[in-house]
Amino acid sequence: MSTRRRAAVAAAVGLAGLTGRGLAHSGGLRGTAPESLAVPTWLFLATGGGVVGASFLLASFVTDRAFLTRIDGWRGPTVRVGRVGGVAGRLLGLVGLALVLITGLSAGSVTPTEPARNAATLIVWVGWWGAFVASTYLVGDTWPTVDPFRTVAELLPTLDRAYPDRLGAWPATAGVLGLVFLEVVTPMADDPRLLAVVVAGYGVVTVAGAVVFGSATWFGTADPLSRLAAVYGRVAPVARTGDGWTVRLPGTGATETDWVTGRDEVALVVAVVYATTYDGFVGTGLWQTVAETVVGAGLPPLVAYVGLLLVGFAAFLGGLWAAGRLARRTAATFLTPAALVRRVTPSLLAIAAGYHLAHTLGTTLALTPATLTVLAAPVSPPATVPTLVVPAWFGAVGIATVLAGHLLAVWVAHTVSYDLFPDRLQAVRSQYGITVVMVAYTMIALWIVTTPGGAPPYV
Template identity: 30%
Template structure:
């Protein structure tokens, strides 16, 4: 994450803008032109909506749905994930200290980044493998929800995804702004607080609390809207689907924009916080605040920066979504939420661009540590540190090409998604002019994203 802390061994990314196969300025200009050309093409040639949640997919054979829905598969996946969590707890409690412990890698790599990759490929997998949901089912508490008094209190609809947004903000704060992100005490304290919050909320509101408030479940659900599979609303079977149609099924609830702003803003801040200029600023200012220790003063400054990035993303998108004419005030208030799904491709693009080498290489290191959880020289499954392949770090030009492609493709998909949705929502005479602000905002995101990723 950030250097100078015990988690630095997990630092992601290699090199800088000098490793790019083309100059950074060329990458920025090319990305902006690609985005602008995409908008021009879809604006002129795309006059009627083409995507929607009611578009049919192609049903897979019935045995696929029966397999996915079978109790054996679902319980097997849930119990396997629970046993894995127990294995990680054993490693955390009895394993080596510091960077040799498997917990930081599981927490920051396999969970935070790996969850995106799996969800984009298969769907909202966390609701099946969540250890807390599995414990909830093992205790038979799901049966309580079918009784005469299913829950202590009904989950307030006005809360929407706001609890999950705050949970995600708490995670990225620990990762990017806390005094010691790699501390075993810090990570275990966060996990204990998360477990307590989820258990208490589920006891009061029932399992709906997991669907609305669990930061990992909402995170998995959001990025899974780009998965090529979904359940057919007509037949109930698992079907292959155009991800652009699947994207439009993102639920529009309070806090949905906040969730995506946290995900996008925190990734941008992660790049910015690694720049020498920001590091020097934090070090100098932290030393001049005698009221706090230098570590906590630096944390306070990083926290302020993180909040600024999240707020800027949320406010700029909110303003761009509302900057259109010809709609009623009621419709205008709904536009930010109804267009928020167009941020998902940008979020996924940035996650892969920012954490690709981190997932591939640090992920391998984490798996090797899990094969020796107690640090006693075990080689379970024949795994050894020599098996880790740093293939991406050894080919920086290839890595940066992939990173640029992820950012640009993510933005292009977002432009197409926003344009198609605007055709659904805006009156005909404002379908083009009403998108100009959103187009300019996404060009700005592209410039800033690439510059922070490579130029910082």
């Protein structure tokens, strides 16, 4: 691997989809995963799937409804964050955005063009996509305070037009998929100027949406990055309430019944799960073989990537709806498949969080010293920036985070089923379908994070 490619790989932890070509795909746990497994791959994956299946069996023995209610409803002390904290968060977001735009647009004339030495690339990938997004599910969702686009929008007058109900969360869903598609097919991670232009373009679009429909409506419904952070925040152990910030058990925020209200919200959650899967899959040898085959047969590479995005998303979404139909039969309930799917979908957020951490943690740790060094001197950083060497065994951490996310998802689904059904056997049987889906997701995620890969072909 060339020095330039290695630098690009290292810089790959970025703004939810506003990214580029090999960075996110060869970085993260992919760069630290073992080249081969000590046991056959099929046995390793079957073991991972078996862990999830076994966790369902163990959870099914927890039938004390009062105990489940106490666990799900437990809340710790509430802490108020004063006005100073809010102002500091907004200033941090605005300063970060300004640095991205200034250092990105001036790349090649004032600031370096190398991704690992340009503040725009490091802020977007390491600071936002790697560290900040992880904080939304490991700690709590502070994006509404830090979001610089929201801060700007709230300073502007609004037209307060009625947001079309039929759109719902579909713009956010399309945005999440569209951003990860840009991450895969464009060279923005290698080109700080292009990255800055895309960030600026995103800002114009989202601020315009907030001006037309109002900040609360736009950022709470249609803005992709805000919705991404908000759904991840459902997994977090700290939650914002009307009285301040309160502590809860991880994953319990996903069991609330008031936010997944339709197919659009279901699709949004699945898009969050699928985005990182798509991002990782395009760097595998299997996709390279498939892509070379279909492109060799005359299909344009861009069409191949669009097809993978849409077909894969449809498969993930279709599997969830199939689980809902199966749950209706096995639980012998009059609830519709749509109602069952809406209630069980939030459990998948724990899976998304575990896979995101596995996909980005290695690169985030490796590039943190470089990020701090460049931020100290964004115009003239040293010719060689420091990095941490991630040891080979670190690949096991990615495997552990994937499995932890799936185990938490099983527990959340178990809690939801007991909230839905009065009969214990009904509650257990209703989980058959979603458990199968979770086992499938587990095996796919484990295969991706343990498969040596590289940059996607043709891009």
